[in-house]
Amino acid sequence: MNTKLVKTGKIIDGQEVIGIELTNTKGTYVKVYNYGTIISKFVVTNKQGEKQDIVLGFDDFDQYLSEGYRENYPYLGAVIGRYANRIKDGRFNLEGLDYQLAKNTGYDCLHGGKTGFDSRVWEVLSTIDPSVTMRYVSPAAEEGFPGNLVVELTFKLTDEDELILDYKATTDAVTPINLTHHSYFNLSPDGGPIIHHHHRMPASYYLEQDDTYCVTGKLIPVAGTHHDFLAGKPIGENWDTELGYDQTYVLDKAYGELTLASETTEAASGLKLTVYTTEPVAHFYTAKYLDVKNGKGGAHYEPFGAFCVETQHAPNSVNVPSLPSTILKPGERYQQTTIYKIEHQ
Template sequence: METKLIKTGKFIDGKEVLAIELTNTLGTYVKIYNYGAIINKFIVENKHGVKQDIVLGFDDIDQYTSDDYLSNYPYLGAVIGRYANRIKNGRFSIDGKTYQLSQANGGDCLHGGDIGFDKKVWDVLSTIDPSVTLQYISPAGEENFPGNLTVQLTFKLTDDNELILDFKASTDAPTAVNLTHHSYFNLAPKGGSIANHIHRIPASNYLEQDDNYVVTGKLIPVEGTIHDFLGDKAIGQDWNPDEGYDQTYVLDKPYGELTLASETSEADSGLKLSVYTTEPVAHFYTAKYLDVKRGKGGEDYHPYGAFCVETQHQPNAINVPEFTGTVLRPGENYKQTTIYKIEHT
C-alpha cells in the first residue's frame, strides 16, 4: 500500500499541479491530479490477469487545459462544484435574496458555472497510505455564489478494491452546495461502445426533465419505460441510440444511508463496478456529447464510449422545495461518501 506525490512542472494560477498515485496490495493503481481533483487513471486486473484502465482521460496533463478540449468540454474525471448538474435559469434565492449565476446551455447554469471546482488547483492537505486529502477554499462571490466555502475531498484506496470518496464542506454564510464526481467509465478491455455493458440501478423512479435537461420536481415511475434498470439489463437494450441516457434516478434508499447506487459489468473483461453512496440520487449519463481527440494512447473518445454515475442531491433542488435541501448554513457540515468498488463477475 503506497501513496506517491509527483510534481508535474505545470503551474496554473501560480499553483503547481501535482499527481498523486495510490496503490493497494492487489496492484490496483489510481492516479489523481490536484487540478480539478481529476481521477486520471484507475488500473485494475481483469479476469484474464491483464491490467486495464477503466476511466477515460489523457496521457499528458497539458491536454486537460488545451483549447481543443475545453471547446467541447466533458469534465473528464473531475470533481463538480459548487453545484452539480443544472440550476434553472442560473438563479436561486436564499433567505429572500436572489443570486444570478452564469448562464449557458440554453440559459441554465451547469456544473458550477464558467470556472467551477473542476478547473481549480486544490491544495494537498495530507497523504496517508494509500489516501490523499485535497482542499479547495471557494471565496464568497466566486461564480456569484454567496459565502466562503471550504471543501475537502479524501480519496482512499482499500485492499477490497474500493476507491472511497469522502466529501466535507463548511461555509461562513448560507450558500448552495451540491457536489459530485464526473468519472467516465468503460469496463471493456478495448473500449468502444458501452451498449453491451450490463447495468442495474435500484431506483423505482426517475426525475422528469424539461427540454434542456433541467429537472422539474416531478417523479416518474421507471416501470414500463426504457428507464427501468431495476434488474440487470444491457445499457443499449432499450435506449434510443441517438440519445442514450442522461437521467437522474431516485435511489430506493433513505438519504444518508450508504447503499448501492448502481452496478455495471462487462463480459469480456469480467469486471464489475459497483457504486455505493450516501446521496439520494444518481445521475446516469452515457456520454452522448463525448467528442475528445487524442485521449489515452492517442485514442479518440466518441459518444456512448463511456458511462457516468454522478451521485448527488437532486439537480435544481435549490429551486424545488420538495427535494433534499442543498442550502448549507454556518455551523452545518456537508458530508457525502461515494465508493467505486471493483470486483470480478
C-alpha cells in the same frame, strides 16, 4: 500500499499542479491530480490477469488544458462544484435574496459555472498510504454563489479495490452546495461503445426534465419504460439510440444511508463496478456528447463510449422545495461518501 506525489512542472494561478498516485497491495493503481481532483487513471486487473484502465482521460496533463478539449468540455474525471448539473436560468432565491449565477449552458448554470471546482488547483493537505486529502476554498461570490465555502475531499484506495471518496464542507453564509465526481467509465478491455455493459440501478423513479434538461421536481415511475434498470439489463437494450441516457434516478434508499447506487458488469473483462453512496440520487449519463481526440494511447472517445454514475442531490433542487435540500448553513457540515468498488463477475 503506497502514495506517491509526482510533479507535473505546471503552475496554474500561482499553484503547482501535482499528480498523486495511490497503489494497493493488489497492484490496483489510481492517479489523481490536485487540479480539479481529476481521476486520470484507475488501473485494475481483469479476468485475463491483464492490467486495464477503466476511466477515460489523457496520458499527459497538459491535454486537460488544451483548447480543443475545452471547446467541447466533458469534465473527464473531475470533481463538480459548487453545484452539480443544472440550475434553471442560473438563478435561485435564498432567504429573500435573489442570486444570479454564471450561465454557461444556454440560459442555465451547469456544473458550477464557467470556472467550477473542476478547473481549480486544490491544496494537498495530507497523504496517508494509500490516500490523499485535498482542500479548496471557494470565495464568496465565486460564479455568483454566496458564502466562503471550504471543501475537503479525501480519496482512499483500499485492499478490497474500493476507491472511497469522502467529501466535507463548511460555510460562513447560507449557500447551496451539491458536489459529485464526473468519471467516465468503460469496463471493456478494448474500449468502444458501452451498449453491451450490463447495468443495474435500485431506482423506482427518475426525475422529469424540461427541454433544457433542468429537473422540474416531478417523479416518474421507471416501470414500463426503458428507464427501468431495477433488475439490470444491457445499457443499449430498448434505449433511445440518439439520446442514450442523461437522467437523474432517485435511489430506493433511506436518506443519508450508505448503500447501492449502481452495479455495472462487462463480459470480456469480467469486471464489475459497484457504486455505493450516501447521496439520494444518481445521474446516469451515457456520454451522448462525448467527442475527445487524442485520449489515452491516441484513442478517440466517441458518443456512447463511456458511462457516468454521478452521485449527488437532485439537479436544480435549490429551486424545487419538494426535493431534498442542498442548503448549507454556518455551523453545519456538508458530508457525503461515494465508493467505487471493483470486483470480478
